[in-house]
Amino acid sequence: MPVARARGGPAAVERCARRVAAAVDEVLAELDGLRAAAADCWTRAAAEGRRPGAAELAAVRGAVGELLARPGSRWFGCGAVVAPGALADADLHAEWWYRGARGAGERRLRLVLDPADAEFYDYRVLPWFARPRDEGRAVVAGPQVDLLCADRYVLCCARPVVVPGAGFVGVAAGDVPLAALERLLVPPLRELAGEAALLDGEGRVLAATTPALPVGSLARGLLADPAAGRAGVPSAAVDWTVVRG
Structure with missing residues (x-):
């Protein structure tokens, strides 16, 4: 069998897809500590016969700091986002932190969560929240433009609590900025003969081995x-x- 065919045939493409799936699992597994810290807030409150208050969710800060501050961290921001009615004193709540510019440390993201406000951020309808809620499984949503940086594409990884x-x-x-995932997503593609790309369900480019397919561009064809x-x-978790072209 010619080498080019071995690196570009159906078996090689499927092998590449499995390596990408393993990379997805690796990223989602890093949220385990944060998920456990969030769940513990409700477990401790339930032991006292009540629901936790919003202030108690600040207990996830330690897990957030561990994710953001670890050497080589791929995470730009992370936190816990609450289902309506799960807290005793707030219908909607997000305990979310992000890395400040040039080593400025972690900063709290303040979202407008009042439905009566014109700038209301309704996370309930967004895929990274709705799909874990409705389907009971982890999700990697996006790419989408980052709330804090209009020229950066990010993937939002979420696990249900x-x-x-x-x-x-x-x-x-x-x-996770798409750029930070290149070291996980591009190497499997480079194992294929010729040009290769990783596309989401809408045909948007997540990674590619050719500059002709820039990240974020549409390649539905x-x-x-x-x-x-x-x-x-x-x-x-992904579609x-x-x-391989």
Whole structure:
């Protein structure tokens, strides 16, 4: 079998897709500590026969700091975002922190969560919150433009926080700039012969081995091209496809 075919045939594309799925799992696993810290807020309150208050959710700050401050961290921001009615004193609440510019430390993100306000940020309808709530599984949503930086694409990774007796109480989530994931997503693509790209369900480019397909651009034609080799990434958290041109 020619080498080029071995690196570009269906088996090679599927192998690449499995490596991408493993990278997705690796990133989502980093949220385990944050999810556990958030769940503990409800577990401790339930032991006293009550729901926690918003101030108690500040207990996740330690897990947030560990994610943001660790050497080589890929996370730009992370935190816990609460389901309506899960807290005793707030219908909507987000305990979210992000890395300040040039080593300025962690900063709290203040969101407008009053439905009567014109700038209301309704996270309840966004995929990174709605899909873990409705489907009970982790999700990697995006790419989307970062709230804090209009020229940066991020992926929002979220895991449901489910507590016995309380059910779904919110998500543990974090934003990862697409640029920070290149070292995980691009190497599997480079194992394929020719040009290759990783696309989301809308045909938007997440990573590619050619500058002709910049990150964030739309390449829907590749998804429909019968001549292109392709394989879906076998992870329930994403709707991604590896495409080899």
